[in-house]
Amino acid sequence: MPVEHYENFPVASLLVPARLRRPIEVIYRFARSADDIADEGDATPDQRLAALAAYQAELDRIASGQPPKTVLFVDLAGVIAQHALPIQLFRDLLDAFAQDVVKKRYADYPELLDYCRRSANPVGRLVLHLFGRTEPEHLEQSDCICSALQLINFWQDVAVDWQKDRVYIPQTDLPHFRISEADIAAGRWSANWAALMDFEIDRASRLMQLGAPLVHALPGRLGWEIRLTVQGGLRILERLRQVRGDVFHRRPKLGKADWLVLAVRAFRM
Structure with missing residues (x-):
């Protein structure tokens, strides 16, 4: 996915x-x-x-x-x-x-979203241009989906990114949950870390839900492609919650069994 x-x-x-x-x-x-x-x-x-x-x-x-x-x-x-x-x-x-x-750190959430605007959102906009669906509302919904996917990738890969000296979690969020970069370096899970990850998961989920109505404006094959993309992202967020954000020891990923779940949920959108 x-x-x-x-x-x-x-x-x-x-x-x-x-x-x-x-x-x-x-x-x-x-x-x-x-x-x-x-x-x-x-x-x-x-x-x-x-x-x-x-x-x-x-x-x-x-x-x-x-x-x-x-x-x-x-x-x-x-x-x-x-x-x-x-x-x-x-x-x-x-x-x-x-x-x-x-750039290896992001001061706050708006700064991170500005990065997503350039790193992820152009992808969705290019696809919509290919399909000739460039109405402002649809472009904005696509931006929400793409930014959500980028955030999900960040939360999923905290430990991987640390090895490259990158921290995408906004710097203002860490002290709010009494977390430091030393916790990331040590791969230290705690209740505070779980709370921080729940907070970031909620952000990505809200963005994805804001973008999800796009699937109803895109009939046919593209609509189904986006449905599965949305559901795949949401499924990863579920996996993150199930492990209480412990990406240090149980990095969530989708397996073959998840595809049936995604197909059923995509059909119900």
């Missing part, structure tokens, strides 16, 4: 109409490869930023009508032109990935 790495993108599954599978695959390749530049391997921060700047330069060529220099961006230029996709959405993604290289 779309709650790991860059899988908060609805990769071209069988639920996506055949005519849109290749465009989605191309956009996914762009997002995944850029995310890997920022996050994978042993490159230095300067090397990562330089590689992301090269991606920005390719977007500049597309925007100015010049031919890109790499195969990925040749393909992307074709998709952007064919579907009139806003190039700013791709710039926003690159900006978020570059931010991940240099």
